[in-house]
Amino acid sequence: MGRVTEARRITTVRIREGRLYAGRKGDHVVVEEPLDIRLDGAPLSMTMRTPGHDVELVHGFLHAEGYIASREDLEQARYCDGAVVEDESGLPRNTYNVMDATTRVAPRRPITIKNVVTSSACGVCGTASIDEVRTAGRYALAAEWTVAPELLLDVQRRFDAEQGVFARTGGSHGAALVRHDGEILVQREDVGRHNAVDKVIGWALLEDRLPLSDCFLLVSSRASFEIAQKAYAAGIPMLVCVSAASSLAIGTAESVGMTLVGFLRGREDGDGRMNVYTHPERLDLSGAA
Incomplete structure (x- = not known):
């Protein structure tokens, strides 16, 4: 099997207080x-x-x-x-x-x-x-459960802590299937965001878990159309991403009944933020001011 990361010698360039600095150091890059x-x-x-x-x-x-x-x-x-x-x-x-x-x-x-x-x-x-x-979806998306925003922030912090390849290289994307109670079932990394999604859905397929009606998909990237359609095809009712959502992803999620959450950012003190683009009814906002 090929390597996930490889070592390189790189030149570092920094500007501090108007002064230019250059040096050499070892670094790790993600393999593609x-x-x-x-x-x-x-x-x-x-x-x-x-x-x-x-x-x-x-x-x-x-x-x-x-x-x-x-x-x-x-x-x-x-x-x-x-x-x-x-x-x-x-x-x-x-x-x-x-x-x-x-x-x-x-x-x-x-x-x-x-x-x-x-x-x-x-x-x-x-x-x-x-x-x-x-129109390739074969499953109706579940609507009988909700999650608290605090749970999403907690999952995102645990998800970030397990991104080992990203921690070494800064060059990989991650994806995870998470039960609505917060249990991370599987997490994968790849240089391609859609590959990471294919890996976790492929894991679920091999485990006979489709449709993934009791899970949401968490990705470290933006929410694009291809990720939304992969989630829909697997029967995943909620897509959560740490970055932005594209217009086509939003339109797709809206039309198929999927909850789409973007800019999920949690802090160590438990605070954080997120944008809910579609179908907010799967978030428990009963305690909101």
């Missing part, structure tokens, strides 16, 4: 490598990701794209043995950058090959129609 995803032997998509939890990523990606609905739809997902390169020793090694998923039955939608590389910032590049993706 391609993953060639193949479905039943056919090339499907090339995504840039941080190595690790690739089986979960592939399951989550195929679910979000509508090719599978449950773990039973796949026979297996494994690295291709022939994907080798020659390393510095002169010996071949597996790159672990090509993964083939094999279905038990025909995929639930025709295979559409993406002729572009899916970057670490893009989850729906090459999709024929946004409307096609937007």
Whole structure:
């Protein structure tokens, strides 16, 4: 398996009180490598990701794209043995950058090959129609539970504390599935925000937990359309992000009945803030002034 971080020597530049300072130090950067995803032997998509939890990523990606609905739809997902390169020793090694998923039955939608590389910032590049993706949800979003704003702030602080790759590199995104009682079920990191989401939803798919009607999705990035649609496809009724929400994410959340929370910022003293863009009824605001 490839490394998650790698060490580099960097030049540091600072300006303090009008004086210029420069120096050298060791640093860690997050690893970004391609993953060639193949479905039943056919090339499907090339995504840039941080190595690790690739089986979960592939399951989550195929679910979000509508090719599978449950773990039973796949026979297996494994690295291709022939994907080798020659390393510095002169010996071949597996790159672990090509993964083939094999279905038990025909995929639930025709295979559409993406002729572009899916970057670490893009989850729906090459999709024929946004409307096609937007209507891909199979689950009604649960509406029978609420969470206190204080719980969201507490979860965000615990979530931040577990972002080990980000702490070392400052270059990764995180995603977590959180029960509405505050229990973090799974947390993953990746150089791509949509990859981190695919990994946690892929974990849930492998654990037979879909639809995720009792959970909310917490992401360390902004809320974009592709993240909102991935949450909707998994039956997640609340999406919480620590940054902004795009107009298309807001419109999507509004139309499907999803609560969308942005700019979640908690402080160590328990105070904090957030913006609720859509469906605030899932937040318990009964004690608000």
